[in-house]
Amino acid sequence: MPQQSLCLSLRQVRYAVGSARSRAGVQEILRGVDFTARRGEVTVLLGPNGAGKTTALGCAQGLLRPSQGAVSLLGEDPWHGSAALRARVGVMLQDGGLPQAVRPRILLEHVARLHSTPWPLDDLVERLDMADFMTTSIRRLSGGQRQRVALAASLIGSPEAVFLDEPSAGLDPQSRQMTFELITHLRDRGLGIVLTTHLLEEAQRLADSVHILKDGVVVRHGTVAELTEDGRSRRLLFVSPRTLTRAELDAAPTPVSLDGGADNEPGARWAVGAIAGPEDLHRLTAWWEHIDLMPGEVSFEARTLEDVFWEVSVS
């Protein structure tokens, strides 16, 4: 991938708080984070609570100064970022960052005037279905409506890169779908989108690239396909046309159990714990031959990003 398509890179970024003289000492929150995001892609940052996501994004946006390492946002060091850089970057503030007494139309028109080529407000209002509450003060809006105002405010300046923190948190399914469509549209327009979410299904659906942060370091990264099909062992499911005896099950090369609480009866679905490679498959088919069983359906259980996330979280 050519270097110019990168819109953000963090190289071995460390961030520490506290001091050696204090009782708590120095606490390293980021311990050498490597992270990249590209234009025209959605890059998702995942991690359990306290992993360091907000801190990493603070360094990426130039709000926090790393104690070590290098950050480049649209080709500049954001800590020393120029006003021109700030105009090219959109940041979605959480609810608390919005002025409560102002009406969305006034706020968005004001922010639009600060930019040379703002996104046409009417288009944004339509895409986010905001027409009904543009003249209601922000304090009176529902959580989901405020969320959409925050998203619109991050985009009204037509940024080249945008940071979206939990963009669909608290949205109903219809508004969430609208947000998905808008993010897809932003990607098609060539924006670099960095998104944090706790909704793994959302991450799986939107992400071109995923970074999983844990204890201040990126422990996994790649596309969803790379992360979910990384050659690790997978569960295999098969349907047995007859009941299986205890002796047959004991002869299995690897533990076999009924899937999802089914009963041991003809047509039941069985799960085989871990198939790591062709040798395991070979042993399984040899067992089927040995007990004279021709299974019905045979399938691998698709691994999801959620499976990967849990593996990382408990490891």
Ligand SMILES: Nc1ncnc2c1ncn2[C@@H]1O[C@H](COP(=O)(O)OP(=O)(O)OP(=O)(O)O)[C@@H](O)[C@H]1O
């Ligand atoms: N200024 C600070 N002083 C002391 N500890 C801090 C400071 N900033 C962050 N931390 C700690 O660093 C860790 C990482 O915090 P951070 O907010 O970056 O995590 P996060 O991944 O965004 O978590 P969450 O998903 O809960 O929002 C947490 O344990 C937090 O308490």
